[in-house]
Amino acid sequence: MAENEDGTEKSEEPSEKKLRDAREKGQIPRSKELTTLLMTLSAAVFLYLYGAQMMNDFETLLTRGLSFSRDVAFDQKKLADLIIAIMIEGILMILPFLLLMLFIAIVSPMLLGGWAFSTKAMAPSFSKLSPIKGIKRIFSAQALMELFKALAKFLLVISMATAFLYMIFSEVLGLGVEPKDFALAHSGKIIVEAFIFVSLSLLVVALVDVPFQLWNHNRQLKMTKQEVKEEFKQQEGNPEVKGRIRQVQREMSQRRMMQKVPEADVVITNPTHFAVALKYDPENMSEPVVVAIGSDFMAAQIRTIAQEHNIMVVEAPPLARALYYNAEVDQPIPYDLFKAVAAVLAYVFQLKEHGSAQDVDFQNLPIPENVRTE
Structure with a gap:
């Protein structure tokens, strides 16, 4: 059970108002592992589909940049124009990949907690500088989960990479006897497949992390019975205050009536x-x-x-x-x-x-x- 700093037990589910206030403060469930998985997997799939074309375009661009005429070499304007043209073509060549990564980086966090922009989350908080709270965060469930995820990712990536290398070991050895151009293309294919294979290992981490983040977010927002009562008073109004308001209203109405x-x-x-x-x-x-x-x-x-x-x-x-x-x-x-x-x-x-x-x-x-x- 979650507890307040004063030790009172948080046994009640968070109210709609508590969830709404938390969202306004930027406190929403987020999974970095889900974002990492989607970005690495998207990058791997993109390179698998368009990597060969990008390499051919890069080879052409590199050839143009290194095989220019003597006139261009001794003409600063022509040389500058050539460099600028190559830079623009290079940017345009990798632009689809960069736009895909930007899109995934923006959309993937929204899959779990939705879109939320809060200036309160960016405001400085002196409570974060507290050494005692810092020590509590180090030994919190969140910190332990982060440690577990780091170890899990390390072991999974190593295990998947080792398993993949074991499966294609004969292909790797065969690269040495293949023609140069074919060997380079084959090497690129192996690297991209390894990238996809290793990226899939992060799926296991994400499947564990997403439910944990949802559970932990709900646990942090849980309320004590007293907090529920106080919130109800704030929303419905303090009965004593409401009674006093009604009394004043009656008195004013009676005075107007008597007049x-x-x-x-x-x-x-x-x-x-x-x-x-x-x-x-x-x-x-x-x-x-x-x-x-x-x-x-x-x-x-x-x-x-x-x-x-x-x-x-x-x-x-x-x-x-x-x-x-x-x-x-x-x-x-x-x-x-x-x-x-x-x-x-x-x-x-x-x-x-x-x-x-x-x-x-x-x-x-x-x-x-x-x-x-x-």
């Missing part, structure tokens, strides 16, 4: 448990709107503000309960309560305009059963 109570035309109460303030302007509004709703302490505050601003308070318990449970602040009253509210508003406006109004039975207002609350 609108003086605009109300009537406050309907339970009489003590609930209070609902309504506003209705026949000229500018198509239906009454709820400006404040409260229960218990909030209801008492609404009643107090209403009394301070000479807003009529009507005790209609059934209507107050129905509005409290079915209406919303800054929204029109529910359609089912239009008749009951209209009766209250008519009573209030009659009192304001004429000083008297027809008696209304506020205990028995027309409230449908689907919105009635006992």
Whole structure:
């Protein structure tokens, strides 16, 4: 099991956020052995397919460079032109091989960890200069794996080279009795085949290294239970902070609601448990709107503000309960309560305009059963 520096056990799999943060820091699985295998194997195959043609082109180029006329030898401009032309042809001759190696060097690391560019990985880190951490890295699983790979590569390459040499030993001895041109071509073929054969030995190392790098990367990113909890808090938000935010939001909403109570035309109460303030302007509004709703302490505050601003308070318990449970602040009253509210508003406006109004039975207002609350 992986452990933190403080000894706590890393038993939890890395989260998506941990993996994403690691990628941003340039910490992704990489296998140098896979890259080495693909580059050497690609080079060997390329030389096997096009090596003979490259050698013929090189021979032609070398002949041109060493067999020029006397006029060219004593003319600096012609000699310079010849050298430049030979250099350009030489570069163009090996350019496909160089481009192939560049392509493999770029693509092969992406096969394991994908593409990732991080400036954080290039930033200096003083923690890397720590002698204690340096000693830990020397005796880490990664260091032991690197040592094992180095020994394995050495033994595999030696073994494969020895086996190949043993298989073609008779051909090597026969090179001495072959014609010069044929012997050179045959030698080149043997060298390229040996290159391919030895390159394949690195396949064994890569097959071991790739799973190890994936495992080691996952092991390094594993998290403790406390880290999982902390990350969850960061993503979901600290419950205490979220609760405090909700409380502040409620308080701000209540303050705004209380500031609108003086605009109300009537406050309907339970009489003590609930209070609902309504506003209705026949000229500018198509239906009454709820400006404040409260229960218990909030209801008492609404009643107090209403009394301070000479807003009529009507005790209609059934209507107050129905509005409290079915209406919303800054929204029109529910359609089912239009008749009951209209009766209250008519009573209030009659009192304001004429000083008297027809008696209304506020205990028995027309409230449908689907919105009635006992």
